[in-house]
Amino acid sequence: xxxxxxxxxxxxxxxxxxxxxxxxxxxxxxxxxxxxxxxxxxxxxxxxxxxxxxxxxxxxxxxxxxxxxxxxxxxxxxxxxxxxxxxxxxxxxxxxxxxxxxxxxxxxxxxxxxxxxxxxxxxxxxxxxxxxxxxxxxxxxxxxxxxxxxxxxxxxxxxxxxxxxxxxxxxxxxxxxxxxxxxxxxxxxxxxxxxxxxxxxxxxxxxxxxxxxxxxxxxxxxxxxxxxxxxxxxxxxxxxxxxxxxxxxxxxxxxxxxxxxxxxxxxxxxxxxxxxxxxxxxxxxxxxxxxxxxxxxxxxxxxxxxxxxxxxxxxxxxxxxxxxxx
Numbered sequence: 001x002x003x004x005x006x007x008x009x010x011x012x013x014x015x016x017x018x019x020x021x022x023x024x025x026x027x028x029x030x031x032x033x034x035x036x037x038x039x040x041x042x043x044x045x046x047x048x049x050x051x052x053x054x055x056x057x058x059x060x061x062x063x064x065x066x067x068x069x070x071x072x073x074x075x076x077x078x079x080x081x082x083x084x085x086x087x088x089x090x091x092x093x094x095x096x097x098x099x100x101x102x103x104x105x106x107x108x109x110x111x112x113x114x115x116x117x118x119x120x121x122x123x124x125x126x127x128x129x130x131x132x133x134x135x136x137x138x139x140x141x142x143x144x145x146x147x148x149x150x151x152x153x154x155x156x157x158x159x160x161x162x163x164x165x166x167x168x169x170x171x172x173x174x175x176x177x178x179x180x181x182x183x184x185x186x187x188x189x190x191x192x193x194x195x196x197x198x199x200x201x202x203x204x205x206x207x208x209x210x211x212x213x214x215x216x217x218x219x220x221x222x223x224x225x226x227x228x229x230x231x232x233x234x235x236x237x238x239x240x241x242x243x244x245x246x247x248x249x250x251x252x253x254x255x256x257x258x259x260x261x262x263x264x265x266x267x268x269x270x271x272x273x274x275x276x277x278x279x280x281x282x283x284x285x286x287x288x289x290x291x292x293x294x295x296x297x298x299x300x301x302x303x304x305x306x307x308x309x310x311x312x313x314x315x316x317x318x319x320x321x322x323x324x325x326x
Contacts, residue, residue, distance in 0.1 A: 006035035009057035011242040015216035050205030076202030086184035120150035241317030
């Protein structure tokens with residue numbers, strides 16, 4: 001069936017299943033929602049599950065605007081083996097004995113706490129980073145030597161959930177890190193730092209920016225709507241939308257009818273006293289709301305608001321409360 005516009009304009013958070021690429025998820029959503037304009041923010045590896053934020057219709061234009069400067073993960077670190085990919089999908093390239101102190105919970109928490117702070121991190125060779133127009137993982141699979149420069153990251157928090165004393169030794173950990181951090185690299189570097197080797201053997205993103213896994217919808221639930229009549233499908237989906245106002249986190253300007261006409265024509269708006277107190281510098285952004293929908297993201301220039309992006313059909317999901325994303 002050829003997909004066209006479904007009339008849906010919204011944000012959705014999917015709990016991405018294991019063994020599926022982020023692009024695979026988008027493909028399945030396109031079929032289920034009969035909508036070609038679907039995109040995602042923040043790619044997850046196939047062997048990782050968790051929060052995948054998706055834009056539908058005009059909601060795709062929000063993908064580059066969602067800051068998601070930090071993310072949270074539940075990770076399983078397996079000690080004693082190192083792999084080509086730094087996770088369980090790769091070939092084993094090294095093994096090492098495990099110091100006895102790594103089985104101690106107090107030592108494990110202390111070691112994780114030492115990771116907190118700003119640092120330089122070398123990404124995994126098997127990553128989607130582009131090198132002269134080619135993906136690093138494609139080059140590595142062909143046997144090419146791949147050297148990736150370190151990148152500046154911040155680990156905000158790293159805490160121990162549990163220690164498994166079985167073979168292999170596994171630490172279950174919670175990690176809160178900046179955008180662009182590779183959890184596989186954390187495991188790799190931690191193993192070497194502690195006198196052994198390690199890789200990631202399980203990973204779930206539990207939060208992306210302000211959107212937590214509690215706000216996610218199972219992919220199967222969306223797929224089950226595929227054969228419903230269009231209006232019934234839209235009604236059911238309303239419960240799953242993520243509030244775009246909350247996801248963006250900008251101050252909100254509710255528009256009058258006259259102001260909405262100015263917005264449609266791209267005419268500048270006066271800032272107003274309320275926003276002037278909230279937006280204290282040029283290029284700070286505000287979300288424009290009209291009849292319960294997000295219709296624009298505009299920014300302050302001097303004493304006026306100017307257009308960054310307009311959404312003529314309006315993006316659904318505005319609830320007036322941000323509890324739905326936590």
